[in-house]
Amino acid sequence: MRRVPSVVGGRNLKAGGLAAAMAVLIVFPLVFTNPTVTSIAVFTLLFMASATAWNVFSGYTGYVSLGHATFFGTGAYLFAIVAMRFNLSAGSSLFALVPVAGVAAMVVAVPFGLVALRTRRHTFVVITIAVFFIFQMLAFNLGITQGSSGIQVPTPNWSPWTFNNPFYYVSLGIVVFATAVSYFLRRSVLGLQLLAIREDEDRARGLGVPAGKAKLTAFVLSALPVGMAGAVYAYFLGQIFPQFAFSPLFDLSVVLMALFGGIGTIAGPLLGALLLESLQQYFTFQFSNGDLYLVIYGGLFLAVLLLLPRGVIPTVTDYLSRRRARRSSAPAARDSLTQPIGEPRTSPIAIVTGKAP
Amino acid sequence: MTVILEARGVSKRFGGIHALDGCDIEVAQGTISGLIGPNGSGKTTLFNVITGYERVREGEIRLDGRAITNMTPEAVFRLGIGRTFQLTRVFGRLSVMDNMLVASQHDASWARRAFRKAGSHGERAKALELLEFVDIARLANEPAATLSYGQRKLLEFAYVLMADPEFLLLDEPAGGINPSLINTLAERIRALNKEGRTFLVVEHNMEFVMGLCHNVTVMHHGRTLVSGDPETVRRDPRVLDAYLGGVGEDEEADGADGAGAPGAPVSDES
Ligand SMILES: Nc1ncnc2c1ncn2[C@@H]1O[C@H](COP(=O)(O)OP(=O)(O)OP(=O)(O)O)[C@@H](O)[C@H]1O
Ligand SMILES: [Mg+2]
Numbered sequence: 001m002r003r004v005p006s007v008v009g010g011r012n013l014k015a016g017g018l019a020a021a022m023a024v025l026i027v028f029p030l031v032f033t034n035p036t037v038t039s040i041a042v043f044t045l046l047f048m049a050s051a052t053a054w055n056v057f058s059g060y061t062g063y064v065s066l067g068h069a070t071f072f073g074t075g076a077y078l079f080a081i082v083a084m085r086f087n088l089s090a091g092s093s094l095f096a097l098v099p100v101a102g103v104a105a106m107v108v109a110v111p112f113g114l115v116a117l118r119t120r121r122h123t124f125v126v127i128t129i130a131v132f133f134i135f136q137m138l139a140f141n142l143g144i145t146q147g148s149s150g151i152q153v154p155t156p157n158w159s160p161w162t163f164n165n166p167f168y169y170v171s172l173g174i175v176v177f178a179t180a181v182s183y184f185l186r187r188s189v190l191g192l193q194l195l196a197i198r199e200d201e202d203r204a205r206g207l208g209v210p211a212g213k214a215k216l217t218a219f220v221l222s223a224l225p226v227g228m229a230g231a232v233y234a235y236f237l238g239q240i241f242p243q244f245a246f247s248p249l250f251d252l253s254v255v256l257m258a259l260f261g262g263i264g265t266i267a268g269p270l271l272g273a274l275l276l277e278s279l280q281q282y283f284t285f286q287f288s289n290g291d292l293y294l295v296i297y298g299g300l301f302l303a304v305l306l307l308l309p310r311g312v313i314p315t316v317t318d319y320l321s322r323r324r325a326r327r328s329s330a331p332a333a334r335d336s337l338t339q340p341i342g343e344p345r346t347s348p349i350a351i352v353t354g355k356a357p
Numbered sequence: 358m359t360v361i362l363e364a365r366g367v368s369k370r371f372g373g374i375h376a377l378d379g380c381d382i383e384v385a386q387g388t389i390s391g392l393i394g395p396n397g398s399g400k401t402t403l404f405n406v407i408t409g410y411e412r413v414r415e416g417e418i419r420l421d422g423r424a425i426t427n428m429t430p431e432a433v434f435r436l437g438i439g440r441t442f443q444l445t446r447v448f449g450r451l452s453v454m455d456n457m458l459v460a461s462q463h464d465a466s467w468a469r470r471a472f473r474k475a476g477s478h479g480e481r482a483k484a485l486e487l488l489e490f491v492d493i494a495r496l497a498n499e500p501a502a503t504l505s506y507g508q509r510k511l512l513e514f515a516y517v518l519m520a521d522p523e524f525l526l527l528d529e530p531a532g533g534i535n536p537s538l539i540n541t542l543a544e545r546i547r548a549l550n551k552e553g554r555t556f557l558v559v560e561h562n563m564e565f566v567m568g569l570c571h572n573v574t575v576m577h578h579g580r581t582l583v584s585g586d587p588e589t590v591r592r593d594p595r596v597l598d599a600y601l602g603g604v605g606e607d608e609e610a611d612g613a614d615g616a617g618a619p620g621a622p623v624s625d626e627s
Contacts, residue, residue, distance in 0.1 A: 190471040192451075196459040199448035206408060206430040206440060207460040208520060210467050217471065 067128030075230025105227025262311030
């Protein structure tokens with residue numbers, strides 16, 4: 001009985017925190033009007049959405065995809081090609097293509113998943129990389145993508161001072177959408193099945209979990225926000241090239257962000273992307289050296305592996321709840337928003353080496 | 358007597374090892390049947406073949422007369438065959454309750470239910486009831502990884518029951534369980550059997566098997582050696598031979614779980 005009020009209080013606190021975070025995100029571009037800052041914010045939001053979507057599949061199932069850039073590129077190219085083919089004029093209405101791009105990414109994810117998900121562990125990782133490179137090659141070589149000369153996307157003639165804002169809010173919408181998917185999936189029948197698959201796939205099958213269908217559904221679902229992010233990226237930049245739309249760095253970044261924040265949690269990928277992408281963009285602007293962040297990324301990656309093998313969020317919340325437990329000597333409530341349920345066996349090392357369960 | 362499960366001429370090889378070598382077995386509907394045999398005689402492998410974890414090229418498995426050979430584990434489960442593992446396989450990072458709920462999502466209407474909230478009121482109530490049945494309900498919110506080995510065995514037993522299987526295959530259910538709980542476990546199995554469920558139980562604890570089972574099949578070298586009621590099997594000299602031969606042969610391979618124990622009661626009798 002004693003726990004009930006504290007849980008309700010925790011829930012209110014969480015709802016309050018969420019509302020405050022949303023309020024900050026909504027007024028952000030109105031307060032920080034510097035286009036450099038809002039542009040960094042747009043990229044950051046796109047990565048927050050992508051890392052969250054990646055986590056919906058890889059974080060929940062333990063199948064590490066290094067091929068989600070396929071969906072990003074597909075979304076970007078769908079946007080650019082449709083805009084070019086149909087001579088669409090720039091403006092807010094072009095954003096209507098964003099969900100279409102997300103659906104296109106899902107369509108690509110179906111055969112991709114059917115092939116890749118026949119395998120597990122290392123083989124799965126390798127196949128996702130292979131499929132990704134096939135798509136990059138296609139973008140380089142197909143007529144419709146115009147190869148390495150890329151595609152120009154119409155640019156709206158909005159005032160330079162507020163130019164970034166529509167992109168910012170659409171990206172924020174994708175983040176909210178991806179987070180909602182992640183949140184509701186976590187609580188759903190499918191979500192539970194995905195977590196069971198991560199623990200012991202064969203055992204789950206022996207308890208009637210249709211593992212094939214469950215994995216494919218999660219894979220396809222996780223492609224949706226990534227494809228949408230790709231479309232916004234194409235529109236925002238005004239032009240796309242194969243090596244940037246289908247970028248191996250995207251794959252690595254998304255994984256690193258999720259690892260950094262806490263894999264399998266809802267808040268982890270958001271936090272990881274928020275910190276890492278804004279940092280990266282900042283460095284790029286500061287030192288106008290496009291590759292410096294690679295060094296920083298490498299260093300960070302090692303630091304996370306060594307110091308925070310479970311990511312920031314689980315480590316911090318564990319520390320807090322242990323402290324709370326010590327104070328009140330009451331059992332600490334488990335927080336499914338930030339906790340990767342129970343003791344994790346999925347260390348980043350296990351994941352990158354494909355040994356994750 | 359109707360036969361619920363039937364295996365005919367099932368053979369399974371791992372490299373040079375004939376884990377199953379033309380194995381035949383019949384389980385009568387509504388019975389508790391025992392499956393015993395020395396270490397390495399192929400009991401677990403037979404379970405794996407029946408439940409779709411191993412594929413075979415030779416032989417046939419029938420459930421209620423219908424061939425189920427080489428079906429997937431999920432399909433076999435949906436037909437009403439539940440199974441526990443010799444080395445427990447619970448979902449360590451999920452809570453005990455979530456472990457139970459994983460097993461309740463077995464219907465064919467998966468696509469309709471996949472996006473609903475996991476664990477309806479009814480399912481949770483049923484899960485709690487089953488956890489109480491095996492006496493671990495107080496651990497419902499703990500991660501399964503924190504359970505002791507015996508508690509995990511009980512959890513496996515409980516979550517298999519979530520889907521109301523007609524037929525249960527238990528691989529050494531008493532192994533690692535607190536001796537004071539073994540009688541309770543036998544009681545539980547009997548109670549479920551009274552409800553009409555059929556059991557096939559692999560177990561090295563002879564007292565447990567002989568006291569519980571209506572019928573016992575002995576396997577040796579991947580084949581059925583003897584089958585009959587516990588008394589007949591106990592008296593059969595071939596069984597003793599198998600175990601005596603088996604003890605020396607298998608001691609170095611697997612001394613850990615209850616080797617020695619199987620031999621003793623049998624030799625006492627004859
Ligand atoms: N996956 C496998 N790969 C190779 N050999 C295997 C495999 N599974 C079983 N075997 C071998 O097949 C034989 C039968 O093993 P099985 O596990 O079925 O015996 P068992 O009767 O269950 O023994 P125990 O009483 O020790 O559990 C053994 O020699 C075992 O080493
Ligand atoms: Mg065995």
